[in-house]
Amino acid sequence: MNIEKMDSLEEKRIIILMSTYNGGDYLDEQLKSIYAQTYKKFRVYVRDDGSQDLTKEILNQYKQQYENFEWFSGENEGASKSFFLLMKIVPLEDAIYVFADQDDVWLPHKLQHIYKVFETDDNMKPVLYCGDTILADDKLQILKKENFGKKIYPSFGNALIENICIGCTSAMNSCLLSKLVEKVPQYEVMHDWWFYLTAACYGTVIYDSEPLLYYRQHEGNAVGSGATKRSRLARRIRNHKKHKNQISRQVEEFSEIYQVYGENAGLIECIKRYKDSPKACWKLVTNRNIRRQCSLDNVIFKILFLLKQL
Structure with missing residues (x-):
């Protein structure tokens, strides 16, 4: 265009x-x-x-x-x-x-x-x-x-x-x-x-x-x-149940559409391979660049990655 x-x-x-x-x-x-x-x-x-x-x-x-x-x-x-x-x-x-x-x-x-x-x-x-x-x-x-x-x-x-x-x-x-x-x-x-x-x-x-x-x-x-901590937690649980595997699926789509290089490409590979490779999963969990804004939330999500739920 x-x-x-x-x-x-x-x-x-x-x-x-x-x-x-x-x-x-x-x-x-x-x-x-x-x-x-x-x-x-x-x-x-x-x-x-x-x-x-x-x-x-x-x-x-x-x-x-x-x-x-x-x-x-x-x-x-x-x-x-x-x-x-x-x-x-x-x-x-x-x-x-x-x-x-x-x-x-x-x-x-x-x-x-x-x-x-x-x-x-x-x-x-x-x-x-x-x-x-x-x-x-x-x-x-x-x-x-x-x-x-x-x-x-x-x-x-x-x-x-x-x-x-x-x-x-x-x-x-x-x-x-x-x-x-x-x-x-x-x-x-x-x-x-x-x-x-x-x-x-x-x-x-x-x-x-x-x-x-x-x-x-x-x-x-x-x-x-949600306006409160409880409502935000409830919404997050509902969304997780409704959209299981949504994160890995979205990352897969992104990597198919765009050419990504350098450090960003490495971060994508961590997400794409974590379910099939224990080494890749551990690399993802310990990678400080893959993180959520809230520290507690970040710990929860890293646990979900270990359980291969995202």
């Missing part, structure tokens, strides 16, 4: 990507928060993933009201595939690509903040931005969140076994978008984890501890975030 260059003296355009599915209860509130942004140079692209409620009516209303709003209707593919399909539709230019969920609410300065992050980006290598959120219930009442002041350290070794990128907080340059759509994965745990893997392998990942949106928690969330 050829990337259309914009005048370097101009502000970069922001392209917002959203996938919707039966989001009628919260969609209007989210779109209002987008159009209330202090940074105005943006365009919204929405792919509807086969909604059966009022979602399409709301999208039509915004299409009629705003010239910088487009939406497309599609078959139900699930959130991850829907976002990848949308990424192949949107124009590829020297812009900032910002991802949005249908049920959150953005703080007014979110786009301005992200623009500042990417303002000096030369678009020569993939860059992924992601960050923290304000957890809220379905009425946008803030939920208590345990915060230990822990810093997040993005790395490829971390990306192999843990996702720190919440999709609704993510933004990227066109260099990363171009790489992601060259060959869309047939299997990925979620699109945002695939973003993190790719950017950590080939470019830069920026994790921002300043939350820029209310991350609404409700029964319809495709992926939620």
